Amino acid sequence: EIVLTQSPGTLSLSPGERATLSCRASQSVSSSNLAWYQQKPGQAPRLLMYGASSRATGIPDRFSGSGSGTDFTLTISRLEPEDFGVYYCQQYGRSPFTFGQGTKLEIK
Amino acid sequence: EVQLVESGGGLVKPGGSLRLSCAPSGFTFSSSTMNWVRQAPGKGLEWVSGMTASSTYIYYADSLKGRFTISRDYAENSLYLQMSSLRAEDTAVYYCVRGAWNGDWFFDLWGRGTLVTVSS
Numbered sequence: 001e002i003v004l005t006q007s008p009g010t011l012s013l014s015p016g017e018r019a020t021l022s023c024r025a026s027q028s029v030s031s032s033n034l035a036w037y038q039q040k041p042g043q044a045p046r047l048l049m050y051g052a053s054s055r056a057t058g059i060p061d062r063f064s065g066s067g068s069g070t071d072f073t074l075t076i077s078r079l080e081p082e083d084f085g086v087y088y089c090q091q092y093g094r095s096p097f098t099f100g101q102g103t104k105l106e107i108k
Numbered sequence: 109e110v111q112l113v114e115s116g117g118g119l120v121k122p123g124g125s126l127r128l129s130c131a132p133s134g135f136t137f138s139s140s141t142m143n144w145v146r147q148a149p150g151k152g153l154e155w156v157s158g159m160t161a162s163s164t165y166i167y168y169a170d171s172l173k174g175r176f177t178i179s180r181d182y183a184e185n186s187l188y189l190q191m192s193s194l195r196a197e198d199t200a201v202y203y204c205v206r207g208a209w210n211g212d213w214f215f216d217l218w219g220r221g222t223l224v225t226v227s228s
Contacts, residue, residue: 001170035214037153044203044218045153056216088153092213095167097143099153 002027002091004100012108019076021103023089028069033093036065036074039102040085048087049074081107110134110217112204117222124194128222130187130204135217141207142180142187143215146200156202157189158213194226 003026013019023034032052037045047056049065052072062077076083084107089100116128128144143158157178159166166178177190187204202224206217 033212033214037215039153044220045215046218047214047216050208050212050214086152090153090155090214095158095213096169097155097158097167097213099155102152 001096002029002094002098004089004091004098006087006089006100006103008103009101010104010106012106013079014108015079015081017079019074019079019083019105021074021087021105023067023072023074023100025070025072025091029072029091030093032068033091034065034067034072035090035092037088037090038083038085039088045088076105079105112206112217112219114202114204114219114222117202117224119225119227120194121228122195122226124226125190125192126194126224128189128191128202128204128224130189130219132185132187132204132206135206137180137185137187138182141211141213142178143205143207143213144176144178144187144189145203145205145215145218146198147203147221148197148200151200154200158207160211191224194224196226198224199226200224 005024007022034052036049039045053065064075086102113131144156157168175193179188201221203221204219205215
């Protein structure tokens, strides 16, 4: 099983700042089969990125993803108030399709 | 409207069984990979099980040890999760989730979830 470790656990930032979230895999993730999701309280998660760097439909371009192998990053260039929540990475290169433990992005 | 609606959650005693259902609408269910993902209260996401559109390939999380069975009924246009030998640690919101349009195993559509509580 591929274990995903996200850091930091909590990120406290202000609107307008840049956010950098990390996801590290215990083994190489094949073909950059890594996705990112955003979850707000009381809601289901929402797909943000797939293929490590492709934005899902309707996701604004302030969100970007990068990385390959075992190290991946989600960057939000200028935080908007609606960007706060919990972010999860997920690898889908090999079953079981595991998630990271999440990074909570909170308003400073 | 494109959506997934789960049902069947509730309170069950340890050792008991429960079957969850998922009703898709607004897209071609028979062409979609489908999955179940769960989230324990206050915790992160855990992928539970998934199956390809044709039901040819079925996968489970290692931790389930054969207690859960995923299935789909094309005539009824529904996805199911049969859960048995339930434990307190199975308490979670269970989401019905659609796999990607290209057959990859990331998830582009989520239901609102159904809560399963395992307690005596």
